[in-house]
Amino acid sequence: MSTGVNQDRIGPRVARALAADLLDWYREQARDLPWRHSRDPYAIWVSEVMLQQTRVEVVTGRWQAFLDRFPDIESLAAADDSDVLAQWAGLGYYRRAKFLHRAATELADRGLRDLPRSAAELRLLPGFGAYTAGAVASIAFGERVTAVDGNVERVFARLLALPSDPSRGESRRIVGDSAAALLGRADPKDLNQALMELGATVCTPRSPRCDLCPWTARCRAHSRDAQADYPRRPARKAAVDVVSFVAIARDSAGRMLFRRRPDGGHNARLWELPSTALLPHEVAGEPSAELAVLAGELGRKWLVHGPLVSVRHSITHHRIRAVAHAVEDRAPGAAEDLAWLAPQEARERGLTAATAKLLAALPTLI
DNA sequence: TTCCCGTCTG
DNA sequence: CAGACGGGAA
Numbered sequence: 004m005s006t007g008v009n010q011d012r013i014g015p016r017v018a019r020a021l022a023a024d025l026l027d028w029y030r031e032q033a034r035d036l037p038w039r040h041s042r043d044p045y046a047i048w049v050s051e052v053m054l055q056q057t058r059v060e061v062v063t064g065r066w067q068a069f070l071d072r073f074p075d076i077e078s079l080a081a082a083d084d085s086d087v088l089a090q091w092a093g094l095g096y097y098r099r100a101k102f103l104h105r106a107a108t109e110l111a112d113r114g115l116r117d118l119p120r121s122a123a124e125l126r127l128l129p130g131f132g133a134y135t136a137g138a139v140a141s142i143a144f145g146e147r148v149t150a151v152d153g154n155v156e157r158v159f160a161r162l163l164a165l166p167s168d169p170s171r172g173e174s175r176r177i178v179g180d181s182a183a184a185l186l187g188r189a190d191p192k193d194l195n196q197a198l199m200e201l202g203a204t205v206c207t208p209r210s211p212r213c214d215l216c217p218w219t220a221r222c223r224a225h226s227r228d229a230q231a232d233y234p235r236r237p238a239r240k241a242a243v244d245v246v247s248f249v250a251i252a253r254d255s256a257g258r259m260l261f262r263r264r265p266d267g268g269h270n271a272r273l274w275e276l277p278s279t280a281l282l283p284h285e286v287a288g289e290p291s292a293e294l295a296v297l298a299g300e301l302g303r304k305w306l307v308h309g310p311l312v313s314v315r316h317s318i319t320h321h322r323i324r325a326v327a328h329a330v331e332d333r334a335p336g337a338a339e340d341l342a343w344l345a346p347q348e349a350r351e352r353g354l355t356a357a358t359a360k361l362l363a364a365l366p367t368l369i
Numbered sequence: 370t371t372c373c374c375g376t377c378t379g
Numbered sequence: 380c381a382g383a384c385g386g387g388a389a
Binding site for chain 2: 055131132133134152236
Binding site: 056057058060061093094095096097098171208209210240268269270271316317318319320355356 | 380382383384385386387388389
């Protein structure tokens with residue numbers, strides 16, 4: 004039976020031609036990114052973890068700062084969990100910081116000051132999935148192993164006009180095999196980075212620049228002028244509108260009451276202005292009632308005033324309207340995970356993006 | 370408003 | 380295999 008698999012396989016001769024054209028293009032067009040000047044496996048690891056879910060322009064501003072603070076595995080392992088998280092604040096997907104820290108700790112506990120050098124061993128550390136293990140092993144250690152990220156999936160989905168989601172099932176296998184075929188005798192570090200670079204700068208999700216692509220002559224999507232139809236992805240779940248009420252309690256010194264979010268769930272262990280859970284509009288009660296519930300959970304007593312400011316924020320598939328109310332806090336002191344802090348102090352501990360947004364919106368209304 | 374993305378967990 | 384997890388670019 005014909006599944007189209009055989010004709011999707013890239014033969015050795017075509018693979019060599021594709022790799023040669025790609026590498027020529029990469030030598031000319033590669034972006035000059037800071038981590039590409041590093042040969043330190045630890046620094047490359049940090050860059051790869053940051054780049055997993057965060058855009059290059061953001062990582063560019065944060066990578067060196069992280070390394071200044073935690074210059075090697077030893078210092079990262081010795082660091083306090085909350086300091087690592089604070090250094091990560093704003094980058095999102097905070098489990099990455101936790102895994103990074105835990106991996107460093109595991110290595111230090113084994114008496115190691117360096118990463119293992121093979122993808123198979125890296126894969127055993129927290130936060131190392133197939134992609135990151137392949138990326139670090141090939142870029143830092145030169146191992147002949149693929150590193151298939153979303154860019155690579157998209158490039159091959161278009162080149163081969165793959166009929167289904169390239170991250171799943173048979174198409175996923177074809178992408179992996181294609182990347183491996185191109186690896187051939189090329190420098191794995193350059194080849195992998197060139198593939199990702201092509202996806203990041205030319206074969207982009209929207210409006211690909213096919214006029215700049217070294218592969219247009221062989222690209223099945225381009226030959227049909229159907230670049231926009233690839234990669235095929237399943238429909239996304241619609242975002243849900245929710246509301247969250249936020250308490251702004253101030254003391255006479257101008258500090259505000261902040262709380263640390265619990266472990267697990269979103270924004271785990273980051274600091275925020277105390278806020279209710281995300282409530283669908285249908286079930287949300289009056290702000291004063293919802294905030295009274297929150298006060299009870301936090302062991303406080305609040306007199307709730309009218310709304311001060313409201314901001315919109317999105318996380319995962321929630322569209323959040325965060326409505327901040329001034330409250331008078333009548334309880335003394337602050338239990339664990341609650342603290343009276345000047346905004347700058349709170350910022351240093353690591354704020355959620357929503358709270359940073361709220362704080363920025365506040366002064367304009369006061 | 371839509372879309373993007375690695376790893377882990379259920 | 381499906382869903383959780385963030386923030387920002389297009």
